[in-house]
Amino acid sequence: MNSIPEVTLSDGKKIPQLGFGVWQVEDEQATPAVAKALETGYRHIDTAAIYGNEAGVGRALKSSGIARDELFVTTKLWNDMHHKADARKAIETSLEKLGLDHVDLYLIHWPSTVKHGDAYIEAWNAMQEFKAEGLVTSIGVSNFHEMHLDRLEGESPVIDQVELHPTFQQTELRRVLDDRDIRTEAWSPLGQSKDLGNDTIAKIAEKHVRTPAQVIIRWHLQLGNVVIPKSVTPERIEQNFDVLGFELDQADMEAIAKLDEGNRLGANPEDADF
Numbered sequence: 001m002n003s004i005p006e007v008t009l010s011d012g013k014k015i016p017q018l019g020f021g022v023w024q025v026e027d028e029q030a031t032p033a034v035a036k037a038l039e040t041g042y043r044h045i046d047t048a049a050i051y052g053n054e055a056g057v058g059r060a061l062k063s064s065g066i067a068r069d070e071l072f073v074t075t076k077l078w079n080d081m082h083h084k085a086d087a088r089k090a091i092e093t094s095l096e097k098l099g100l101d102h103v104d105l106y107l108i109h110w111p112s113t114v115k116h117g118d119a120y121i122e123a124w125n126a127m128q129e130f131k132a133e134g135l136v137t138s139i140g141v142s143n144f145h146e147m148h149l150d151r152l153e154g155e156s157p158v159i160d161q162v163e164l165h166p167t168f169q170q171t172e173l174r175r176v177l178d179d180r181d182i183r184t185e186a187w188s189p190l191g192q193s194k195d196l197g198n199d200t201i202a203k204i205a206e207k208h209v210r211t212p213a214q215v216i217i218r219w220h221l222q223l224g225n226v227v228i229p230k231s232v233t234p235e236r237i238e239q240n241f242d243v244l245g246f247e248l249d250q251a252d253m254e255a256i257a258k259l260d261e262g263n264r265l266g267a268n269p270e271d272a273d274f
């Protein structure tokens with residue numbers, strides 16, 4: 001079986017660089033999808049309270065029989081739960097649904113400043129308490145820009161999970177995160193499948209006798225991103241994991257670097273109104 005590289009976080013913990021995302025997967029569907037991912041070899045699962053599928057993910061984790069310390073589970077605190085008492089309720093609910101006594105990584109899902117002002121700062125303080133209590137092993141953020149990171153107090157987040165794919169490469173934000181010793185985690189790494197049809201990606205895939213998805217995942221790994229492609233299709237779940245047996249060369253990496261066209265698919269964290 002492939003052995004997925006690990007990335008060391010600034011708190012000393014390790015995260016499998018390739019994980020499995022489950023956004024827009026119904027609770028019932030999450031169980032077979034995650035079961036298939038675990039059977040394939042993925043050990044890192046990315047869910048969130050707002051996805052509504054933590055229970056389905058938890059059922060797959062439990063029935064896999066895989067030892068807890070071999071699994072890496074991330075979930076996220078939703079925007080309307082940033083105040084301290086709410087955040088505590090949120091982590092307790094997530095753990096109960098997942099059937100776990102701790103998650104490996106807990107993220108603030110969005111800064112959500114338009115709707116909830118500065119409440120994310122309170123959430124960050126609460127998360128440091130959850131870490132001290134052992135409810136969560138590592139703490140990080142998602143959809144944070146430099147202006148949001150600047151306002152956090154205490155510990156530094158270990159990761160920022162942000163939209164990142166070949167047509168939206170976040171070059172400047174990646175540099176900011178590198179400078180702060182914060183790992184970059186790519187959400188919608190395949191551009192929600194829209195980047196798979198790109199001609200340059202297709203040519204590189206042909207050259208390596210690989211699929212466009214494999215080329216894009218490989219690109220993320222070689223850039224150093226933690227990457228969490230989603231699929232509910234068994235063959236694609238396998239295909240997306242089979243990315244260790246080839247390498248993109250410098251010309252491939254340079255060609256993909258040119259594909260950035262600012263093609264943001266999700267909300268801009270600075271004006272997201274949810």
Ligand SMILES: NC(=O)c1ccc[n+]([C@@H]2O[C@H](COP(=O)([O-])OP(=O)(O)OC[C@H]3O[C@@H](n4cnc5c(N)ncnc54)[C@H](OP(=O)(O)O)[C@@H]3O)[C@@H](O)[C@H]2O)c1
Nearest residue numbers: 021022023187188189190191192193213229230231232233
């Ligand atoms: N923090 C955040 O705010 C945030 C936001 C968005 C996403 N995320 C996380 O990031 C994960 C991944 O992002 P995403 O789900 O938006 O999009 P994605 O992984 O970029 O793309 C998923 C889409 O690509 C298709 N696909 C997957 N592998 C394929 C392959 N080998 N060949 C062809 N098509 C393929 C999937 O189809 P099928 O499923 O039908 O196979 C699905 O339609 C999410 O699941 C979630 O965990 C986080």
